[in-house]
Structure formats: C-alpha cells, structure tokens
Amino acid sequence: MKTFLGLTAFLLASASIAQVQHNTLSMSFVKIPAGEFLMGSDEKPETMARDYPQLPRERFELLQDEGPVHRVRITKAFWMGRHEVTVGQFRRFIQASGYVPESEADGTGGYGWRADYDPSKTRRGDAFEGRDKRYSWRNPGFQQGDDHPVVNITWNDAQALADWLTKTEGRRYRLPTEAEWEYAARAGTRSRYHSGDDPASLLKAANIFDADSARHWPHWQAMALAGHDGFAFTAPVGRFAPNAWGLHDMHGNAWEWVSDWHADDYYKNSPVDDPQGPPDGGVKVRRGGSWHTWAFYARSSYRNWNAPDTRYTLVGMRLVREALPGE
Numbered sequence: 001m002k003t004f005l006g007l008t009a010f011l012l013a014s015a016s017i018a019q020v021q022h023n024t025l026s027m028s029f030v031k032i033p034a035g036e037f038l039m040g041s042d043e044k045p046e047t048m049a050r051d052y053p054q055l056p057r058e059r060f061e062l063l064q065d066e067g068p069v070h071r072v073r074i075t076k077a078f079w080m081g082r083h084e085v086t087v088g089q090f091r092r093f094i095q096a097s098g099y100v101p102e103s104e105a106d107g108t109g110g111y112g113w114r115a116d117y118d119p120s121k122t123r124r125g126d127a128f129e130g131r132d133k134r135y136s137w138r139n140p141g142f143q144q145g146d147d148h149p150v151v152n153i154t155w156n157d158a159q160a161l162a163d164w165l166t167k168t169e170g171r172r173y174r175l176p177t178e179a180e181w182e183y184a185a186r187a188g189t190r191s192r193y194h195s196g197d198d199p200a201s202l203l204k205a206a207n208i209f210d211a212d213s214a215r216h217w218p219h220w221q222a223m224a225l226a227g228h229d230g231f232a233f234t235a236p237v238g239r240f241a242p243n244a245w246g247l248h249d250m251h252g253n254a255w256e257w258v259s260d261w262h263a264d265d266y267y268k269n270s271p272v273d274d275p276q277g278p279p280d281g282g283v284k285v286r287r288g289g290s291w292h293t294w295a296f297y298a299r300s301s302y303r304n305w306n307a308p309d310t311r312y313t314l315v316g317m318r319l320v321r322e323a324l325p326g327e
C-alpha cells in the first residue's frame with residue numbers, strides 16, 4: 001500500500017510538471033509558464049571563431065541582429081506545440097478545410113532534393129532544386145512519413161492552419177511570437193543550445209547537418225557536426241531529447257516560422273512586455289535551424305527570415321494555443 005501511494009504521488013507530481021493538452025489534429029501542447037528571460041546573444045566573434053573553427057571569420061561579424069541582449073517578460077502562460085506540425089496533421093487540415101497551399105495555388109511549386117541535381121550547374125547555385133511544380137509539402141524530394149515535420153509550407157500557409165483551428169475548435173491558435181519562441185526554446189538556459197554551449201551536445205538533442213547529411217552534400221563535409229544523429233533528412237518529430245519544458249526539436253529538424261516581421265535593429269527598441277516585432281516589414285522570422293543546418297545556425301538566439309510566401313525544403317512550423325483564463 002505504501003508503494004502504491006508513493007507511485008500515485010509520483011504520477012501526480014509528474015503531471016503537474018508537464019501539463020499537456022491535445023487538439024482535434026492530435027497535436028500536443030505543453031504549458032509554458034509566464035516569466036522573464038534574457039533574449040538574444042552578445043557573444044564575441046573571438047569566442048565564436050574558437051568554437052566554430054570551420055566557419056569563415058566574417059560569418060561572426062554578421063550577427064548584430066542577435067543583440068543587444070535584453071530582458072523580456074512573457075506576461076501570460078501559453079500552450080506551445082510539443083512538436084513541429086507533422087505531414088499527417090497538415091494533410092488532415094488540407095482535407096478537412098479544402099485549403100490550397102500557396103505552392104499549389106500559385107502554380108510555381110516548391111523546392112526539393114534530387115540525388116543527381118548539381119547546384120553548380122544552376123544559376124542560383126541553390127542546394128535544392130526549385131521552384132518546381134514537382135515539389136510541395138507533399139513531396140520535398142526525400143522520403144517523409146506522416147510523423148515527420150511538414151516542410152515547403154509558407155508563412156501564409158501556417159497562418160491558414162492556425163486560423164482554421166481557431167475557427168473549428170473555438171480556441172485561439174497562432175504562431176508563437178519570436179520572443180515566445182526563444183523563451184520556450186531556452187527553457188531557462190542562457191547557453192547557445194538548451195543542451196549546452198558545445199555543438200557536440202546537439203547529437204542527442206537535435207537533427208541537424210551531421211555526417212549522415214554530409215554524404216549527400218560532400219562539399220559541405222567540413223561544416224557537418226562530427227558524428228551521426230541518425231538522420232540524413234527530416235526525422236520523425238520527438239525522436240531527440242526534449243528541453244527542460246518538454247519541447248522537442250526546438251533545434252533542428254525543420255525551421256519554424258514565427259509571427260514577427262524581421263528588423264535588424266528591433267532588439268534595441270523592443271518593449272519589455274510581450275514584444276510582437278516591428279509593426280510591418282518585408283520578411284518573417286524563422287527560428288531554430290533544420291536537418292540541413294550547420295550547428296552554428298541552430299543556436300537559440302539565431303535569427304533568419306524569408307518573405308511570407310517562401311516555401312522551402314527546410315522550413316516548417318509549430319503552433320501556440322492560447323491559454324484560457326485560469327488555465
């Protein structure tokens with residue numbers, strides 16, 4: 001009896017540590033508490049050059065938009081997708097809503113991987129083939145199961161999914177703000193990754209550009225994380241260790257669109273409470289790096305961006321479900 005009570009107490013305690021909700025598309029959401037954190041990075045180019053010796057020095061001079069480090073307060077708890085949105089979940093959305101993703105609606109397609117495609121023979125020299133009608137969220141050129149993160153979706157497509165869920169479930173869904181994303185990714189840490197400062201710590205925590213991916217892009221061999229994370233392309237969501245708040249794949253697998261417009265100098269003027277990004281702009285921020293991203297660009301503070309109609313083999317999404325009062 002004593003053992004039984006002990007087990008019950010343990011289970012109750014575990015449930016209160018990670019509160020989880022599920023929705024109609026079988027997405028799970030983890031409760032992220034309100035709180036404060038330091039956003040951004042002020043690492044010196046010298047320490048970066050020491051720890052990422054394979055990258056050219058000028059790469060470290062181009063990170064002004066990660067600073068200054070500034071205090072941010074997230075004033076309301078929210079529910080964050082525990083995983084990236086998957087191919088299967090996106091398909092159910094398409095089937096139920098009739099929504100036509102931009103890559104199909106505008107007839108120009110997406111990007112994709114092809115074993116015999118040679119970037120050096122193309123005008124742009126892009127690592128992937130496209131845009132091409134053969135490619136879309138349905139087909140990025142490599143094999144994906146229904147439990148892999150959906151890619152080749154635009155910011156507008158991500159918005160459409162959030163709006164549809166809001167309408168059909170009567171709960172408000174949206175993309176995370178950039179501040180919410182970094183707050184959730186850090187989960188209390190100040191290090192480069194939630195797994196520590198050492199890029200090698202990502203082997204257990206993230207699907208990024210490793211020795212397996214480098215087999216397909218041999219000219220980038222030097223940039224690959226030493227070792228094998230087990231996936232040359234996307235991995236099923238949730239295969240890697242979560243951060244302290246129970247979120248998986250915040251580093252790697254698919255880049256994640258956030259709601260903010262990007263501006264290089266935004267952190268200088270960011271409000272402390274619930275920053276929403278600049279009021280307008282031309283490009284939307286994406287965060288976290290992907291299966292094809294070098295460790296340096298998968299850091300918690302790293303910011304990248306694209307036009308809202310961009311679709312790419314590396315870019316996907318994760319949703320926020322807003323908390324009800326008292327939840």
Ligand SMILES: [Ca+2]
Nearest residue numbers: 207208210231
């Ligand atoms: Ca990998």
Ligand SMILES: [Ca+2]
Nearest residue numbers: 249252254288
């Ligand atoms: Ca990710």
